[in-house]
Structures are given as structure tokens and as C-alpha cells.
Amino acid sequence: MLDLFIDLSLFTMLVATGIAIVKMRRLFGVTMMAGVFSLLSAMLLVTLDAVDVAFTEAAVGAGISTVLMLSTLTLTSRIEKKPVHTPWIPLLVVTVTGAAIIYGTLDMPNFGDANAPAQVGVAAQYMERGPEEMDLPNTVTYILASYRGYDTMGETSVVFTAGVGVLMLISGLRRRRRKPRRDAEDVS
Amino acid sequence: MRHHLILRVVTKMLVAPIILFALYVQFHGDFSPGGGFQAGVLMAVAFILYGIVFGLEAVQAVMPAWLAHKMMAAGVMIYAGTGVVALLLGYDFLDYGAFSPHHPSHGQHWGIFSVEFGVLITVTGVMISIYYSFAARRAAINDEEW
Numbered sequence: 001m002l003d004l005f006i007d008l009s010l011f012t013m014l015v016a017t018g019i020a021i022v023k024m025r026r027l028f029g030v031t032m033m034a035g036v037f038s039l040l041s042a043m044l045l046v047t048l049d050a051v052d053v054a055f056t057e058a059a060v061g062a063g064i065s066t067v068l069m070l071s072t073l074t075l076t077s078r079i080e081k082k083p084v085h086t087p088w089i090p091l092l093v094v095t096v097t098g099a100a101i102i103y104g105t106l107d108m109p110n111f112g113d114a115n116a117p118a119q120v121g122v123a124a125q126y127m128e129r130g131p132e133e134m135d136l137p138n139t140v141t142y143i144l145a146s147y148r149g150y151d152t153m154g155e156t157s158v159v160f161t162a163g164v165g166v167l168m169l170i171s172g173l174r175r176r177r178r179k180p181r182r183d184a185e186d187v188s
Numbered sequence: 189m190r191h192h193l194i195l196r197v198v199t200k201m202l203v204a205p206i207i208l209f210a211l212y213v214q215f216h217g218d219f220s221p222g223g224g225f226q227a228g229v230l231m232a233v234a235f236i237l238y239g240i241v242f243g244l245e246a247v248q249a250v251m252p253a254w255l256a257h258k259m260m261a262a263g264v265m266i267y268a269g270t271g272v273v274a275l276l277l278g279y280d281f282l283d284y285g286a287f288s289p290h291h292p293s294h295g296q297h298w299g300i301f302s303v304e305f306g307v308l309i310t311v312t313g314v315m316i317s318i319y320y321s322f323a324a325r326r327a328a329i330n331d332e333e334w
Contacts, residue, residue, distance in 0.1 A: 051221040055213075059229040064315055067236055071322035135293035136218045136300070144223065145300040149282040152303065153267050155225075156310050163260045163314030171321035 006047055014040050025080045031069040038062040052140045122147075192241070199241040206234040214308050218297070224304040228311025236319045244323050256316040263310025270302045 017037045024030050038061030045054035109116035126143050134142040144152050214227035239247035271282040279286035284299020 052223070052226075055221050055226050056229075059226050059233075063233055064229055064236075067233075067240070068318060068322060071319065075322070075325055133293060134296050136297070138218055138220065140221070141217050141223055141304075142296070142300065145303050146282075146284060146296055149271070149299075149303065152307070153264075153271070153282070156264055156267050156307050159225075159314050160260055160264050160310055163310075163317050166318045166321055167257065170325065171317070 003047070007044075010040055010044050010047070014044075027073055027076075027078055027080055028070075030080070031066060031073060034069065035062045035066040038065065195241050199237055203234050203238055206230060206237070210234065214304065217304060218300065224307025225311055227304075228308045229315060231308065231312045232315030232319070235316050239319065239323060244320070248320070251316060253317070253320050256313045256320065259309050259313030260317060261313075263306045263308065263313060266306030266309060267303050268306075270299060270306070274299070 014037065017033055017040060021030050021033045021037070024033065038057055041061065042054040042058040045051075045057055113119070126147055127139065130136075130139060130142055130147075134146060136142045210227045210230035210233075213222035213230060214224065217223040217227070235247055235251050238250070270284075274283050274286040275281050277286040282299070282303075285292040285295045287298040288295035
């Protein structure tokens with residue numbers, strides 16, 4: 001009963017934050033509300049017992065993203081422009097997509113179902129073999145870093161690539177000058 | 189933010205505990221929630237907070253831009269290097285049992301420690317670099333504009 005109450009109130013606040021973000025024109029407020037949205041999502045993840053994910057969501061979503069959005073805000077204007085088109089077509093697209101997603105969830109296994117595909121695959125083996133092979137209390141850590149080491153290396157490379165991309169686009173680092181080409185002289 | 193006295197004092201008091209907490213999250217990640225990604229973000233937050241309040245020059249005196257750029261690549265190299273070392277010791281890539289053949293779970297501890305350290309370095313470097321490249325685009329905001 002208490003779980004239901006907490007879930008309902010968190011989701012209500014999420015929806016209210018979403019509507020506030022859509023309604024607001026001052027981008028500073030929008031940024032702050034996006035941070036609130038992330039914090040509420042982190043709380044929802046805590047109620048699902050996914051503390052590691054909640055921690056990441058709170059640190060990255062509510063912390064770093066807000067700072068980066070504010071930094072971006074100083075490069076652009078503070079007030080959002082009025083949209084030039086009517087909202088009906090976007091609303092229709094969003095409604096249809098949302099309905100399709102909700103229809104898709106009907107086929108999903110129930111929350112906490114022991115026979116769900118995610119529970120019967122390798123996860124069961126990790127849970128079974130982990131304690132003796134790894135001897136670590138935090139299951140998430142050893143699955144991420146050891147059993148799924150390749151995936152985590154890929155994630156690290158993705159973070160690295162994202163950083164390189166941002167540096168190439170906006171850091172203003174000078175490109176190293178090429179030497180003048182010789183073959184043009186040879187031809188003549 | 190020359191005359192924001194409270195912000196300056198509170199920032200000076202907070203930077204050290206934030207870094208300490210980041211290290212706790214990093215090295216206690218085997219026992220409690222956390223790990224390289226979260227610790228990297230927290231570590232970067234300490235520098236970013238200092239940069240926001242005291243200006244870009246002040247924070248770049250501590251963490252120069254070139255160092256942050258090198259950290260980005262160094263972390264990935266530490267991670268991949270752990271795998272290569274395991275490979276050279278005759279085990280599979282990223283099989284941490286290689287580091288302690290007689291006691292595989294200890295080898296796992298060392299391996300996880302090493303790759304999480306790589307993740308920490310990369311994430312810290314990337315977050316600080318991204319902040320620098322945004323903050324360097326424009327002079328610091330006037331106090332009136334806040």
C-alpha cells in the first residue's frame with residue numbers, strides 16, 4: 001500500500017514536472033526543472049532497489065547535465081522563441097507513439113516475474129557462481145567489471161568518443177598546420 | 189563572482205569533501221553502490237564547482253586543459269591495458285584470474301580495481317574537458333546577469 005502511494009506520488013510529480021517544462025519559456029527555469037525531473041527519476045529507481053543506477057542518474061542527470069545545460073545557456077538566449085507551427089501534429093505523433101509503446105508493454109512479463117527472460121538467462125548463473133568466484137558483496141560491481149568486462153570497456157570508449165567529439169566541435173583547439181605540399185611543384 | 193562571499197567560502201569548504209567522497213565511491217564500490225562512472229562524475233564536479241565560482245583560470249591552474257585531455261585517453265588505455273596484461277600472462281582478454289593464479293578471486297579484485305580506476309580517469313577527464321570547452325567559449329557572466 002505504501003509502495004503504491006510512493007509510486008503514484010512520484011509519477012504524478014514527474015508528469016507535473018514534464019508539463020511545467022513544456023509550458024515554461026524561460027530556459028533557466030527549464031534547466032532547473034530538467035534537474036528536478038532527473039532527481040525524481042533517481043528516486044523512482046531507488047524504489048526499484050536499483051541504487052547503483054539511481055546514483056548514476058542523480059550524479060549525471062541532475063548534477064553534470066544541469067551544469068552543462070547552464071553553460072550552453074550562456075552561449076544562447078535566455079528565452080525560448082514562440083513556436084511558429086501549431087502543436088497538433090506533434091501532439092498526434094506523440095500520442096500515437098505513446099499508445100504504441102503502452103501496447104508493447106502488454107506483452108512484457110510482470111514486474112519481478114521469476115520466469116522473465118532477464119532472470120533465466122546468464123543472470124541466474126552470475127548470481128549463482130558470483131559469490132564464490134568473485135568473493136565481492138556488490139553483485140552489480142562484479143557483473144559490470146568482470147563478467148561483462150567487454151561491455152564496460154565499450155562504455156568507457158563511448159564516453160571517450162563523446163568527449164573527443166565535443167572537443168573537436170567546440171573546444172576551439174587549433175588544427176595543426178599541414179606542411180605545404182611538394183607534388184604541386186614537381187608537376188610544374 | 190567577486191563579491192559572492194558565501195558562495196566562495198562554502199565552495200572552498202566543499203571541494204575537499206567532494207573529492208574525498210568521490211574516492212570513497214570509487215574504492216568502496218565493491219561493497220556499496222558506486223564505481224568508476226559515478227566517482228568520475230563526482231571528481232569532475234569538484235573541479236567544475238571550483239571553476240564556476242573562482243573562474244576558468246583558477247581551476248586551470250590546478251587542472252590544466254592538456255591534462256584533462258590526456259586523462260581521457262589514459263583511462264581507456266588503463267582499461268584495455270589490463271586486458272592486454274592478462275593476455276600476455278596467458279589468459280583470456282580481461283580474464284582477471286591471471287593476476288593471482290593460485291587464488292583467482294584475489295586476481296578478480298585486482299582486475300576490477302584496475303579497470304574501475306581506468307573508468308574513473310576517463311570519466312573525470314571527459315567531464316572536465318566538456319566543461320572547459322563550454323566555459324571557454326565566452327567570458328564569465330557578469331554578476332548583474334544572474
